[in-house]
Amino acid sequence: MSHQVKIFDSSLRDGAQAGGVSFSVEDKLKIVKSLDRLGVSYIEAGNPGSNFKDLEFFKRVKEINLKTSKLTAFGSTRRKNISVKEDENVQSLLTANTEVVAIFGKAWDFHVTDIIKTSLEENLRMIEETIRFLKEKGKEVIFDAEHFFDGYKENPAYALAVLKVARDGGADCLALCDTNGGAFPNEVYEVTKKVVETFPAVSVGIHCHNDCGMAVANSIMAVEGGANHVQGTYIGLGERCGNTNISTIIPNLQIKKGFFCIPKENIVNLTATARYVAEITNVTVEASTPYIGNSAFAHKGGMHIDGVKKASHSFEHMQPEDVGNKRRFLMSEVSGKTTILPMIQKIDKDLTKNSSQTQELIDELKRLEHIGYQFEGAESSFELVMRKYLGKYKPFFEVNYYKVIEEEPARNAFSSSALIKVRVDGKEEMTATEGNGPVNALDKALRKALEVFYPSLKAVHLTDYKVRVLNAEEATGAKVRVLIESTDGKELWSTVGVSTNIVEASMIALADSIEYKLIKDLEESEGGENNGNDDDTKDISSTCRA
Numbered sequence: 001m002s003h004q005v006k007i008f009d010s011s012l013r014d015g016a017q018a019g020g021v022s023f024s025v026e027d028k029l030k031i032v033k034s035l036d037r038l039g040v041s042y043i044e045a046g047n048p049g050s051n052f053k054d055l056e057f058f059k060r061v062k063e064i065n066l067k068t069s070k071l072t073a074f075g076s077t078r079r080k081n082i083s084v085k086e087d088e089n090v091q092s093l094l095t096a097n098t099e100v101v102a103i104f105g106k107a108w109d110f111h112v113t114d115i116i117k118t119s120l121e122e123n124l125r126m127i128e129e130t131i132r133f134l135k136e137k138g139k140e141v142i143f144d145a146e147h148f149f150d151g152y153k154e155n156p157a158y159a160l161a162v163l164k165v166a167r168d169g170g171a172d173c174l175a176l177c178d179t180n181g182g183a184f185p186n187e188v189y190e191v192t193k194k195v196v197e198t199f200p201a202v203s204v205g206i207h208c209h210n211d212c213g214m215a216v217a218n219s220i221m222a223v224e225g226g227a228n229h230v231q232g233t234y235i236g237l238g239e240r241c242g243n244t245n246i247s248t249i250i251p252n253l254q255i256k257k258g259f260f261c262i263p264k265e266n267i268v269n270l271t272a273t274a275r276y277v278a279e280i281t282n283v284t285v286e287a288s289t290p291y292i293g294n295s296a297f298a299h300k301g302g303m304h305i306d307g308v309k310k311a312s313h314s315f316e317h318m319q320p321e322d323v324g325n326k327r328r329f330l331m332s333e334v335s336g337k338t339t340i341l342p343m344i345q346k347i348d349k350d351l352t353k354n355s356s357q358t359q360e361l362i363d364e365l366k367r368l369e370h371i372g373y374q375f376e377g378a379e380s381s382f383e384l385v386m387r388k389y390l391g392k393y394k395p396f397f398e399v400n401y402y403k404v405i406e407e408e409p410a411r412n413a414f415s416s417s418a419l420i421k422v423r424v425d426g427k428e429e430m431t432a433t434e435g436n437g438p439v440n441a442l443d444k445a446l447r448k449a450l451e452v453f454y455p456s457l458k459a460v461h462l463t464d465y466k467v468r469v470l471n472a473e474e475a476t477g478a479k480v481r482v483l484i485e486s487t488d489g490k491e492l493w494s495t496v497g498v499s500t501n502i503v504e505a506s507m508i509a510l511a512d513s514i515e516y517k518l519i520k521d522l523e524e525s526e527g528g529e530n531n532g533n534d535d536d537t538k539d540i541s542s543t544c545r546a
């Protein structure tokens with residue numbers, strides 16, 4: 001049986017100290033449930049002495065029957081010169097009524113004398129008495145030795161004396177905190193090893209901040225030094241530069257180093273949990289986050305994609321599915337033929353890497369990217385380029401004419417109106433609509449006109465619209481790239497348009513989005529691929545205008 005490292009998640013306490021984060025009680029309850037499902041040992045869910053929200057949370061969390069995690073309330077030792085019983089913060093920890101409490105106390109003599117402004121002896125009493133009191137109340141107590149590494153560097157005897165009184169008070173775990181995030185892995189290893197040797201009968205934990213980008217490395221080195229409890233936040237959120245990222249530390253310890261952190265069958269849920277926690281927290285997980293980020297297994301360089309297709313471990317340290325993530329191949333000007341071949345073969349299965357069309361299409365991809373297109377994330381637009389080039393394209397509609405009018409001040413909620421004329425199978429349809437901006441008006445007008453012929457478009461709507469200025473030095477004359485994301489409730493797809501005119505760039509992306517949906521519908525109804533009109537046109541100019 002592998003050695004256990006207990007995972008202590010503080011997303012809802014230290015994570016809540018991150019700029020831009022504000023959890024509601026409902027958010028906290030949802031995150032508690034998902035971390036419990038994942039199987040972390042402890043969930044430090046709030047600071048009842050700090051605010052009303054956390055007090056309400058600790059009342060309501062009783063409704064949840066946790067299966068694997070122990071709920072933990074966080075607070076400080078008693079204040080100086082009062083008894084523990086008189087201390088409101090300590091009382092609030094009891095009110096929270098959790099099985100476990102984590103309390104922090106100063107381990108750096110400078111903080112004792114200059115920040116909380118008391119004597120070194122009183123600080124030791126504050127720590128020991130608070131822990132003893134909480135133990136007498138039947139709590140499992142984790143002692144967070146705040147600033148332990150900085151304290152140890154300046155006054156090791158005092159830092160160790162702090163741990164000794166915590167141990168004597170009955171602490172179940174001594175968590176060594178790199179509160180300022182300035183420690184380096186070799187120091188963390190040496191100091192943790194010394195603490196483990198000095199206090200062999202008690203669990204030693206590690207709590208790192210990421211100010212030097214070392215939080216995960218430092219936590220690993222603490223475990224190497226004998227720590228068996230790691231604190232952090234699930235997606236690395238925390239004050240300043242964040243805390244040890246739990247979604248990184250779990251696979252590092254469990255998959256790479258052979259420790260037990262969470263039930264084996266839950267490792268596959270690491271990515272979904274990260275996305276869920278991020279969604280509830282209302283933040284975006286950095287795409288490059290190890291293991292669980294959207295780009296953690298995304299390959300862009302043509303040679304890398306070629307290598308991965310031949311043998312995935314040529315450019316991947318592990319299988320993405322093992323942590324519930326996915327491999328992605330990104331299409332761009334640094335792609336090679338291998339990258340675009342699957343999409344080409346979806347349209348024409350007889351083409352190969354050596355077909356002249358494959359080379360011509362990769363050249364076209366690079367030409368379009370050179371003039372400002374970006375197909376990474378807008379593969380649907382390039383699929384249309386390919387279909388047109390390969391003659392596997394049926395023009396579902398033509399836009400004969402459009403006009404957008406802006407009116408300021410607006411007469412009503414709509415400041416813009418659009419007039420559009422489309423032709424489908426020789427029949428013309430003209431519509432006008434209003435919108436809260438020119439693109440909104442155009443989008444509505446285009447779909448309204450085309451819904452007459454293609455009712456399935458009623459289900460399509462935009463989920464994202466992004467504009468990027470490509471050559472800012474041209475100021476208002478600059479070229480812009482518009483990326484839109486659409487959905488029909490079943491699938492998401494992205495298309496792109498480029499022009500010096502933002503309305504035209506949007507129109508290109510909107511028309512591509514509709515074309516893509518219609519091709520998809522046709523393929524579904526035919527139960528296979530759309531072979532279009534098979535007239536070998538190589539006109540791609542109506543999709544991507546140079």
Ligand SMILES: CC(=O)SCCNC(=O)CCNC(=O)[C@H](O)C(C)(C)COP(=O)(O)OP(=O)(O)OC[C@H]1O[C@@H](n2cnc3c(N)ncnc32)[C@H](O)[C@@H]1OP(=O)(O)O
Nearest residue numbers: 047049050051076077078079080104105106115116146179
């Ligand atoms: C490293 C960490 O993450 S530790 C946790 C830090 N997290 C937070 O601070 C978030 C929650 N904090 C809060 O809501 C508030 O700061 C409260 C409710 C705890 C305290 O609020 P206030 O009483 O108004 O005090 P304030 O925040 O201004 O100052 C902190 C006080 O705590 C004292 N203090 C700080 N650390 C400790 C400690 N380890 N033990 C005892 N007292 C401490 C300080 O000396 C200061 O006391 P003073 O008012 O006598 O000077």
Ligand SMILES: CC(=O)C(=O)O
Nearest residue numbers: 104144146147177179
């Ligand atoms: C306890 C804590 O959050 C710290 O010292 O960083």
